Amino acid sequence: MLRASIRKAGTEYDYSAITGKVRGDGGIPHAQLLADFGEAITVRDKAKTAELRDALVETLGEAGMVDAAGVAAAFHGNVRVADATGAPPPLRGDIEKAKAFQEEVGIDEFYGARNS
Numbered sequence: 001m002l003r004a005s006i007r008k009a010g011t012e013y014d015y016s017a018i019t020g021k022v023r024g025d026g027g028i029p030h031a032q033l034l035a036d037f038g039e040a041i042t043v044r045d046k047a048k049t050a051e052l053r054d055a056l057v058e059t060l061g062e063a064g065m066v067d068a069a070g071v072a073a074a075f076h077g078n079v080r081v082a083d084a085t086g087a088p089p090p091l092r093g094d095i096e097k098a099k100a101f102q103e104e105v106g107i108d109e110f111y112g113a114r115n116s
Contacts, residue, residue: 030059030060033052033055033056033059034056034068036048036052037049037052037053037055037056037068037069037072038068038071038072038075040052041069041072041073041076042072042076053065053069056068
């Protein structure tokens with residue numbers, strides 16, 4: 001999903017910002033706020049999620065916060081579905097490119113990988 005939207009925008013981004021290896025936005029508007037929100041949801045920190053939800057409403061408006069919550073839920077759900085089916089990444093495509101991308105963004109450091 002992220003790669004598709006990046007291609008559509010025609011913009012270059014620093015993917016390492018996704019995993020928190022780089023603080024800041026990595027060229028993605030409000031990336032740190034969005035990443036912090038997603039992480040709070042993932043680790044089920046209710047207080048931090050509420051705090052960041054308010055910050056998102058202030059920064060992006062209510063509709064932007066709802067969009068961010070929906071995307072976070074979808075990503076979390078996608079991981080759960082993949083884990084439940086035992087599907088190894090990637091399911092199709094250029095395996096070497098996928099491995100290089102996984103290494104670039106530090107995919108093994110994500111919450112799901114740490115807990116699998």
